[in-house]
Amino acid sequence: MARPKKTAASATKTKAPKAIASTQSLGSFVKSICDVMRRSNCASALQYVPELTWILFLRILDAQEAKAREEAEVLGANYSPALHGPYRWQDWAAPYSDKPEHPKTPEGKPFGWKRQELFAAGDGKLFEFINKELLPHLHSLDIDTRTGLPNPAASSKQRIMGRTMTAVEKVRVDSEANLRDILDKVHQINIDHVDDQHFFTLSQVYEDLLLKMGEKNSDGGQFFTPREVIRAMVHTVNPQLGQTVYDPCCGTGGFLAIAYEHIARQLGQSATSTDIDTLKHDTFFGREKENLVFPIALANLVLHGIDQPNLWHGNSLTRKATYAGLFEQAPKQFDVILTNPPFGGKEGKDAQKNFAFETGSTQVLFVQDILGELAKNGTCAIVLDEGLLFRTNESAFVETKRKLVDECNLWAIISLPGGVFSTAGAGVKTNLLFFTKGKKTEKIWYYDLSYVKVGKKTPLTLAHFGYASDGSILEDAKLPAILTSDWLADESNAGKPFPSYARMLQQRGNPEGDSPYSWTVDFSARRAKAREEMQPLLDEASSIKASVVDLKEQLRRLKKDKATEAEIQALVNKIQEREKVARELETKAADIDAAVFDLKAVNPTVVVDVDTRTPLEIISNIEAQGKIVADALARLNKLLSANQ
Numbered sequence: 001m002a003r004p005k006k007t008a009a010s011a012t013k014t015k016a017p018k019a020i021a022s023t024q025s026l027g028s029f030v031k032s033i034c035d036v037m038r039r040s041n042c043a044s045a046l047q048y049v050p051e052l053t054w055i056l057f058l059r060i061l062d063a064q065e066a067k068a069r070e071e072a073e074v075l076g077a078n079y080s081p082a083l084h085g086p087y088r089w090q091d092w093a094a095p096y097s098d099k100p101e102h103p104k105t106p107e108g109k110p111f112g113w114k115r116q117e118l119f120a121a122g123d124g125k126l127f128e129f130i131n132k133e134l135l136p137h138l139h140s141l142d143i144d145t146r147t148g149l150p151n152p153a154a155s156s157k158q159r160i161m162g163r164t165m166t167a168v169e170k171v172r173v174d175s176e177a178n179l180r181d182i183l184d185k186v187h188q189i190n191i192d193h194v195d196d197q198h199f200f201t202l203s204q205v206y207e208d209l210l211l212k213m214g215e216k217n218s219d220g221g222q223f224f225t226p227r228e229v230i231r232a233m234v235h236t237v238n239p240q241l242g243q244t245v246y247d248p249c250c251g252t253g254g255f256l257a258i259a260y261e262h263i264a265r266q267l268g269q270s271a272t273s274t275d276i277d278t279l280k281h282d283t284f285f286g287r288e289k290e291n292l293v294f295p296i297a298l299a300n301l302v303l304h305g306i307d308q309p310n311l312w313h314g315n316s317l318t319r320k321a322t323y324a325g326l327f328e329q330a331p332k333q334f335d336v337i338l339t340n341p342p343f344g345g346k347e348g349k350d351a352q353k354n355f356a357f358e359t360g361s362t363q364v365l366f367v368q369d370i371l372g373e374l375a376k377n378g379t380c381a382i383v384l385d386e387g388l389l390f391r392t393n394e395s396a397f398v399e400t401k402r403k404l405v406d407e408c409n410l411w412a413i414i415s416l417p418g419g420v421f422s423t424a425g426a427g428v429k430t431n432l433l434f435f436t437k438g439k440k441t442e443k444i445w446y447y448d449l450s451y452v453k454v455g456k457k458t459p460l461t462l463a464h465f466g467y468a469s470d471g472s473i474l475e476d477a478k479l480p481a482i483l484t485s486d487w488l489a490d491e492s493n494a495g496k497p498f499p500s501y502a503r504m505l506q507q508r509g510n511p512e513g514d515s516p517y518s519w520t521v522d523f524s525a526r527r528a529k530a531r532e533e534m535q536p537l538l539d540e541a542s543s544i545k546a547s548v549v550d551l552k553e554q555l556r557r558l559k560k561d562k563a564t565e566a567e568i569q570a571l572v573n574k575i576q577e578r579e580k581v582a583r584e585l586e587t588k589a590a591d592i593d594a595a596v597f598d599l600k601a602v603n604p605t606v607v608v609d610v611d612t613r614t615p616l617e618i619i620s621n622i623e624a625q626g627k628i629v630a631d632a633l634a635r636l637n638k639l640l641s642a643n644q
Contacts, residue, residue: 027208033185034209040182041174049209050296051172052186055093057164057299059186061157062089064307069106082157086114087137092129093183115183123176131170138165142325150325156281156308159325163313164295164302166323210252210300225340225383226420230254232465233381233432234262236412236505239336241267241275243283246334248316248341248369250286253297255338257304260284264305265470281308285330287316294322317351317365333375340383341366343428357403359396363388367400371407371437379436380408386429389413390600392591401597405441405523410434412508414447414501415601419454431601445508447501447518448603452482466500473502487516516605530596534589541585544578551575 034048042048065081065088072079085091090105096112096119103111110116118125139145142154142162154162173179210224239245239259247255260279267275284306288294294313301309312327314320345362352358355368363384374380391397404410414432421430429450435441454460464483468474476484476498484498497503499515507513514520555571613621 029185029189030209033182036178036182036185037173040178042172045209046292047172050167050292052182052209053296053299054165054168055182055186056189057302058089058093059189060303061161066090080155082141082155082161085109087134089187091115092118092126092134094187095184115180119180126176126179127171135165135168135170138162154325156326160298160302160309163311163323163326164298167291167295210254210296224252225254226459227254227258228460228462228464229383229416229420229432230258230338231262231462231469232467232501233338233383233434234258235462235465235467235471235502236434237336237338237379237381238471239263239338241279241283243335244331244375245284245336245338246373247286247337247339248366248373249339250288250297250311251293251340253286253300253304253309253311255340256284256286256306256309257301259336259338260301260304260306262471280306282329285310285312285327285334287312287314287327289313289315291322315351317347317354317362317369319354320350331375333373333378335375335378337370337374337378337380337382339366339370339380343385343388343430357396357399359394361388361396364396364400367404371403374408374437376438377436379434382433383430384433386431386600389431390598392594392598398594398597401599404435405597408435408437408441409439410441410444410523410599411436412445412447412505413599413601415450415603417450417452417454417460419456420460442522442524443509444521444523444599445513445518446521446601446603447504448601448606449501449517450601450603451486452480466498466502473506474500517603519604527596530592534592537585537589537592541582541589544582544585548575548578548582551578 030052033052037048037051042051061082065083069079069081081088085105085107088105090103090111091109091114092112093115094103094111096102096110096116098110105111105113114129115126118129136145138161140151140162141158142151143149144151151158171179173182234255239262241263245256245259247253250256260283263279263283264271267279271279284301286297286309288297288311291313294311297311298309301311308326310326310330312321312330313323341363343363346360347362347365348360351365352360355365357364357368359365367382367384367388370380370382388397388401410433412432412434416430416432418429421428449460449464452460452464461480462469463474463478463480466474466479468478479498479500483500487493487498499517501518504513504515504518508518508520551571551574555568555575558568558571611618
């Protein structure tokens with residue numbers, strides 16, 4: 001009796017395509033894929049997210065190419081795909097079936113024909129094909145493997161594909177059965193076509209996966225900024241079509257992806273093909289250093305619908321490129337910069353020498369870098385640690401902030417709660433700064449969110465900023481209770497709208513922009529006052545220096561006239577003493593000047609509870625509390641003794 005032909009379908013039952021009903025249902029579906037990966041040599045998010053990234057990326061690209069081919073055929077135009085068989089998803093990864101209604105490749109072969117061929121050839125053949133044929137082919141799309149040089153004939157999409165796959169040396173999943181299960185599940189995502197709604201849903205799910213890379217005690221945390229914080233920053237800056245948007249340390253691409261969502265929402269359904277082409281190809285630019293993260297950023301932006309992510313791989317501060325092929329059309333300066341530079345890092349001399357104010361502090365160098373890359377009238381929104389704002393004891397910190405306020409209008413600072421970045425393993429206090437280049441800072445408007453208690457299970461949300469998802473101002477009834485509780489408890493506020501950040505931002509620059517949570521600092525007046533306080537000190541130091549010149553001339557004459565050693569030494573001491581006084585006066589003036597650049601948010605309306613009890617009253621209270629504890633312990637001992 002003849003043995004039945006072995007098929008992939010017989011090993012793994014092909015499931016019917018699933019419709020994407022919601023973010024939650026898709027999230028559960030993707031979680032099931034991750035569960036398979038976790039039992040297949042991908043235990044942590046830092047392992048299974050990169051593995052799922054390249055698989056999901058190839059799936060979506062195949063769907064994109066199929067859709068583009070259909071559109072070209074409708075228009076009667078020629079279409080040149082980035083991939084040909086057998087390297088397309090539909091050839092080697094899609095489930096196989098010999099049923100007549102099963103989808104066919106452009107050549108007329110059933111989807112999954114190569115996968116079926118490999119399955120029939122025996123165990124290990126799928127891994128062998130991927131590791132020895134598919135991956136080398138994908139790597140060669142933008143780099144000539146013979147010379148190691150960029151392939152000049154590569155299309156933009158081929159370069160993106162090559163770069164996304166660059167960190168993938170071999171399949172990490174250790175079982176072909178599990179890999180086939182993963183491929184079947186991934187194939188069900190967007191099985192029919194890829195539209196904007198599905199892109200949005202899928203990108204949200206992918207963002208959740210990236211968040212897992214940013215959980216505490218995971219090295220991926222340095223690459224992840226809470227997406228609700230990013231959305232608040234994007235709503236504030238409000239980037240428009242036609243502007244270039246840039247992130248010099250883009251991580252997984254969150255700022256660029258959410259800026260894309262924002263502009264696409266503004267365009268709506270009436271966007272022209274030219275507008276869409278501009279948005280997807282000529283709008284978003286970024287740099288990223290980490291080898292693990294760069295391909296994930298590319299995949300993330302493609303999943304969000306950005307067909308051409310213009311990303312540069314290398315160290316932004318040293319300008320040493322690992323790969324710059326996707327950044328060739330980038331402008332020298334950008335209209336909008338959205339970023340969260342790493343804080344707490346230390347840079348070497350190769351990075352420091354590129355900047356006017358040398359320091360090892362990474363975030364200070366990034367601020368200087370941004371000031372150079374921000375176009376005139378361009379706007380930046382940046383996350384900065386509290387230390388950079390208040391430090392005035394290091395010249396590079398002070399001079400960088402001086403350059404910022406001299407060249408830009410620093411128009412808003414938001415003081416964030418301490419736990420915003422706790423999911424990334426960082427408990428450091430942070431602030432959001434917004435500035436526009438081309439006009440010096442006159443006034444700075446502050447908003448205080450530091451009183452909001454946040455943590456891993458209670459993260460800061462867009463509603464805490466007073467924004468709805470579309471950027472509109474939320475009604476008070478929809479604001480978080482923790483935000484408004486103190487305000488509502490004050491009877492004098494009855495009937496008044498809560499002064500949320502989104503609401504008060506509209507009034508900044510006016511008296512109506514100040515509230516118990518917001519205030520305005522007249523920075524010009526602060527500088528003028530400092531100059532007024534410094535001038536007498538500088539004048540006195542100048543006068544002393546002039547007298548020292550005369551004393552040094554006397555010293556020269558004494559030495560010439562061969563005066564006694566005692567006379568010469570007395571005059572030397574007098575000169576040194578006066579020079580010391582002059583230096584002290586100049587230092588005091590410099591300290592006054594540096595204090596101007598302490599930009600820390602200190603809410604002037606906060607009422608500080610002061611303990612006015614005398615030491616005897618405090619001791620008496622301690623004794624009373626001790627008696628309460630002693631009585632409770634005595635009752636507990638009596639109760640336990642009675643039960644023995």
